[in-house]
Amino acid sequence: MASAARRPARGSSGGSARTVIPQLSWRDPQPAPVVLVSxxxxxxxxxxIAGLRDYLRAEDASLEVxxxxxxDYAAxxxxxxTSPSLFGExxxxxxxxxxxxxDAFLTEALAYLENPQDGATVVLRHTGATVRGKKLLDAVRAGTGGGVEVPCAAIKRDSDKFDFAAGEFRAAQKRIAPTALRALVSAFSDDVTELAAACQQLIADVPGDVTDQVVERYYGGRVETSAFTVADTAIAGRYGDALIALRHALASGTDPVPLVAAIAMKLRTMARVAGSRESRTALAARLGLKDWQVDIARRDLSGWNETSLGMAIQAAAQADxxxxxxxxxxxxxxxxxITVIATRAPYGA
Known part of the structure; x- marks a missing residue:
């Protein structure tokens, strides 16, 4: 029975008030009598929430939602x-x-936790925007009602956005080149909702692997103005393309300060990775990087040496x-x- 699979989740403390409920990934939620989506x-x-609905509907197509x-709660x-119907759906x-x-909902929800209805899954959506309902959240997290929690933390840092987008393709079993993924994330860095939609469009529309050329074809107007496009073309030694990308970025309103910061970050990562023979996983762990950052830095180092890299880092510091x-x-x-980086020579040489 579906309800048997959703018995109250208890910890090793035997269901005491200090029980810590399971924390589940939003990509793979599992039903329980109470699911806190925070x-x-x-x-x-x-x-x-959509995943929970699909899971339950797959178990029983007669699911009532x-x-x-x-x-705006009516007592x-x-x-x-949540009460069982005549046919027990x-x-x-x-x-x-x-x-x-x-107040009416809070009172009744707290009472419900003490006696959850068999066969019912109650999803509580709390954004964390206020502390309202904290007593209810504390009760759920303490294990009352046999719940689970699905944390949905804010995706703000570039690394978090990259991981989010990578997860979209991984979940769909679709391959995307690391450089294409970074270009996609850069193009939609201001809006996670748009980033998610862009990932899903590529997953749905592209039959094979997603390459740099595919991302350029779909979102070239946004990709070419990103700071990382400027950095990538300059570091690759494509001087003319780098200058064109720079002008596009500035014309589209890109601020020079974060643009220089993006270039400097790439150069510093290259310097940290240069000369190491460790595996990418070991090196990433030691340097506090992601595996993909090590891969990209090693690729970027082609054609560079200690002298040219040091000169580029100094030029970035001066530009900052x-x-x-x-x-x-x-x-x-x-x-x-851009001239110093793309030519690997002092300015004017």
Missing amino acids: GPEEVCAERA SDIRAD GTLLAV PRLVRVSGVEKCS VDVKGGSRDAVFALERL
């Missing part, structure tokens, strides 16, 4: 939608807005000073930096 990242939360708003609703109850729940007010012409400072 955190601000709405894309992940939507995926988790109900939606409740915790902030008695939770018990009504499984029930999924999705509760939104728990971070702004009414210049674009932060040290020079009256930030564009010239950027062009000089």
Whole structure:
């Protein structure tokens, strides 16, 4: 029976108030009497809740789905939608807005945890925007009601966005080149929802592997203006392409300061990786990098030596000073930096 597979999840403390409930990935949520979907990242939360619905519906196509708003709650609703029907169909109850729940919902939800209904899965969505409902969250996390938690932390750092996008392709068993993936992430770095949609479009539309050329064909207008495109073309020694990419980036409103920072970050990573014969996994662990960062840095090092890399790093340091007010012409400072990197020679040589 479906309900038997969703017995209360208990820890080693025998169900005491200090029980810590399981924390599940939003990519692979599992049903339980109560599922707390917490955190601000709405894309992940939507995926988790949809995944739970699909899981339960695959178990029993007669699944009844109900939606409740915790902030506009009518007394008695939770018990009504979770109670067994005449034919005993499984029930999924999705509760939104728990971070702004009414007193009536809070009271009834706490009471429900003490006696969850058999065959019902109650999903509590709390964004973390407020501390409202904390007593309910604490009770769920303590193990009352036999729940699980699906954290949906904010995806803010570039490395988190890269991991998110990589996970999209991995989950679909679709291969994407690391450079293509980074270009895609750079193109949609401001909006995780758009990044997720772009990944899903490529997964759905592209029959084979996703390459740099595929990403360029789909999203070239956005990709070519990214700071990493400028850095990649310059480091690869493509001087003319690097200058064109720089002008496109500046024309599209890219700030010179983060652009120099992106270039400097790539150069520093190359310097840290240079000369090491360790496996990529061992080197990544020692340096605090991801495996893909080591792979890209090693690829980027082709054609570089200690002298040219040191000169480029010094040029990046000078450009950083210049674009932060040290020079009256930030564009010239950027062009000089690109020239040093792409030609691997002192400016004007």
